[in-house]
Amino acid sequence: MSNAVSPLNGKSAEGFARVAEAGLKGMITIRADLASKGLAKALKALGLPVPALRRIEEGEARAIAWMSPDELLLICAYDEAAATAATLAEALAKEHALVTNVSDARAMFTVSGAKADEVLMKLSPVDFPKLAAGEMRRTRAAQVAAALWRSGPEELSLVCFRSVASYMFGLLEVSSRKGGEIS
Template sequence: MSRAVSALHGETHKGFVEVAEAGLRGMITLRGDLASSRVKKAVKAAVGTAVPARRRIETNGEKAAAWMSPDELLLMVPHAEAPATAAALAEALAGEHHLVAEVSDARTVFTIRGARAAEVLMKLCPVDMDGFAEGEIRRTRAAQVAAAFWKSGPEEYSLVSFRSVAGYVMGLLETASRPGSELFPA
């Protein structure tokens, strides 16, 4: 059996903010009726949160549930827990219309940390960042690739993209965070 490794082995760049590949993260796509009591109960059991409202992410320590579309959530758990969590979800939702897919090895998570982290995303994503609050999530694009991001701390954003474009995304983040490229120089 092969050993799981992150896409970029924890690569980090320091510019006017720090950008880093966050390492392995367990991720499960759950599709179904998000208003269903069985789905709500299964999500609570899996990650310890409620089903999030539209464009929101609910966190519980290392676990989270992120709204991705009217019938889709991205559940995040520690990497080693993802297979068992996906199996438990599928079992809990047996007989109900749903899809559970463990997508950990198809996705990569990045962090953008620093007082000016939003500036990096402003350069890459067509999202109005004014008033973007902690707990909000946007499914969008970063330059030419699909991505989603959320404010994961007071001066931190997390971004998820496909693993196949991890090098491209890291290059975008590194370039956008280079000293001298700030949108609003101090």
């Protein structure tokens, strides 16, 4: 049996902001009617709400993000993703729903520091000064589809496909180099 590894083994870079691959993260895609009582009940059993439009609800051990009108992304510990996905699939068995463990198909990054926004301002068409805590954005970072949110007072988190993790890290690292600050 192989050992799971994150796309870039926790690689990080220091510039005017810190860029880091977040390591192994459990990620579960849930496709369903977001107004379904069955979905609300299944998530409540995990201590999670159904997030509002373009929102991410972060708890101590898990987060749940709105991704589209019929899609959510549950983020949890990597080693609990398979069991959590199975629990959700069983709870939603009578619903028109799809639950998929996508942990090995995604990569997650954090950009932190007082000028973290500036790193992503160069790559994404998002008004970062207006990006509120808990607001989820699906966008592009250069040529890469990404989802991002403000995960702390001076931190942004970003999820993309694992297949472009190296490219994404390169984009973030170059955008964070000292001397490249916007202000």
